[in-house]
Amino acid sequence: MDFDYDLFVIGGGSGGVRAARLTAAGGRKVAMAEEFRMGGTCVIRGCVPKKLMVFASQFSGHAEDGKKYGWDIRIGAFDWPAFQQKLQAELSRLEGIYTRNAENAGVEILHQRATVKDPHTVVLADGTEKTAKHILVAVGGKPFLPDTVPGIEHAITSNEIFDIPEMPRRILIVGGGYIACEFACIFNGLGAETTQYYRGAQILRGFDDEARGHIAELISEQGVALHVGTDVERLEKREDGIWVKATDGREAVFDVVLYATGRKPATKGLGLEEAGVKLGRMGEVLVDDYSQTNVPSIFAVGDVTDRIQLTPVAIREAVAFHETVFGGIPTKADHACVPSAIFTQPEYGAVGMTEEQARAERPVEVYSAAFRPMQNAFIEKNHRVMFKLIVCRESRKVLGCHIVAPQAGEMIQLAGVAVKMGATKEDFDATVAVHPTMAEEIVLMKEPTRVHK
Structure with missing residues (x-):
């Protein structure tokens, strides 16, 4: 059977765009449908605008700290319209980059909603039908409101x-x-x-x-x-x-x-169940280790599968999908020891197991320290940072690392390399501290604070 495309991607977010770009760059005929804006949740209404708002919100605290350090700082009200205008300009710039990169790779972008009709057919919002040898669902998720609350x-x-x-x-x-x-x-x-x-x-x-x-x-x-x-x-x-x-x-x-x-996979009205694709209780697309659904020609990556809802994970899944289907190399996306960061103030970075998860499986030692870093102690600010390692008592491997501190997201990215490699507590101990820093605590904790047998 002749198909219109080798691959049809539904959803123009990070996962869908990566899969489409790689496949089109390899000489395949690829189309992508995006009903809102290219870039998906992360770029348009998630990670990127949120992080820019985090940056904006930190200056009030920096100003207060600056006064205590001797600076004559006066801070006024936040100019929301000015920030919002600059934010929207930046998001439009990034949207343009996503669009150009996909088009430059040879992807045909269709700026409208697409739904699945059958294992090889999608229907666009204008009624046009397109066929494809493979369909990749990468529509992500969306926040939901509980309909049981009056008002x-x-x-x-x-x-x-x-x-x-x-x-x-x-x-x-x-x-x-x-x-x-x-x-x-x-x-x-x-x-x-x-x-x-x-x-x-x-x-x-x-x-x-x-x-x-x-x-x-x-x-x-x-x-x-x-x-x-x-x-x-x-x-x-x-x-x-x-x-x-x-x-x-x-x-x-x-x-x-x-x-x-909470967020739910955005599968409502997508036609997947009618096409025979099995969905989970929350509407997530059920896939195997290779991101394949129970319908052999239909795959799914990213938040719509409700595995790990992180943009870099969606991209890894997209790469693995491309290698499996179009590269001839069956590849599983690796979901083990994925670092993550929560951009609270201060930030929380984590990789590996929590203390609760680890101690439920095996004997562990916990090394934990909470203290005022020198920049806070100097101005008598009571906010403490926290560094924590969970260590397997038998293998001595570091099973989990948790950091609550300014720039914890930056720190956990680097610590994540060591944990992913299987570094032991002794490997951490053997590393010379960088002084004076907050992060040196991660190699200076010598005695366990708790031992779970």
């Missing part, structure tokens, strides 16, 4: 937060995951009166318990009104803002209510 239509998600017309004076963040915690720190740093509700007992579920507690304490110390064990009962639009009643009985009015209570 939920007055809340927004992370998709809309970058486009709000005014800087909120009072903002409520609902959720306890990394997105919620990041935005709580961002708006607190920008000068908004920031409140965070989370229905669980502690924020950042799934991460290391000690690190979670450390971050929760620091967030609260910096001015975020963090309330755990609390959820929204209902919302109402009033003249002075959005009135919120919480499950613990408290009532308050906010200018913006941002829900960051």
Whole structure:
């Protein structure tokens, strides 16, 4: 059978673009459909704009610290419209780069929605049908709002937060995951009166318990009104803002209510089930180690598979897909020891296992230190950093590394190399410290703080 394309990619995010570019550059005929903007969640309404907001929000704290160091600094109000204008210009620039790179590789880009009709056919929004030998689903995920909360239509998600017309004076963040915690720190740093509700007992579920507690304490110390064990009962639009009643009985009015209570794979209405593709309970595309679905011609990578929801992982999965299907080299994406960072203030970097995961499997030693770094101690600022290693008692390998500190994301990228290589605690100990730095603590912790037998 003759097909219109060798590969049809649905979704123009990081994973889809990488797979399309590699395949087209190899001489295959490739098309890609993107219904919104090229670049996907990460570039347009995720990692990139969020990190730029993190940068912007840090200057208020830097200014306060600068005063204590002797600088005559006066800081005014944050100019939200000026920042937003520059932000949108940067996102448009990046979108253009993604588009040009794909087109230069030979990818035909179709700027409209595509759905799956059958194992080899997609239907575009204008009704056109296209056939392909292989279909790659890379549509990512999207935030969702709980439809059981009265007045939920007055809340927004992370998709809309970058486009709000005014800087909120009072903002409520609902959720306890990394997105919620990041935005709580961002708006607190920008000068908004920031409140965070989370229905669980502690924020950042799934991460290391000690690190979670450390971050929760620091967030609260910096001015975020963090309330755990609390959820929204209902919302109402009033003249002075959005009135919120919480499950613990408290009532308050906010200018913006941002829900960051999770993301779901964006498979609704995509036609996958009708084409025979099996989906999971949350709508995720079920794939094997090679990103292949139960329908041999249909593959999926990135957040839509709900494996590890990180852009670099989606890119690795896309490369492995290309090598497997078009390179003749069956390749599994490696999901072990993936470093990650949460851009709270301070940041949290992690790689490998949490203490809880490790001790459930084997005897471990835990090395942990929390202290005031010299730049804080000098100005009598009480914010502490934390460094932590989880070590297998038998093999001596470092199973996990956790850092809560300014620039922890930068540090964990480098520490991740050592953990991925299988470095032992003695390898860390043998490394000479770089002094004076915060990070030297990672090679100076000699005695375990806890031992789990």
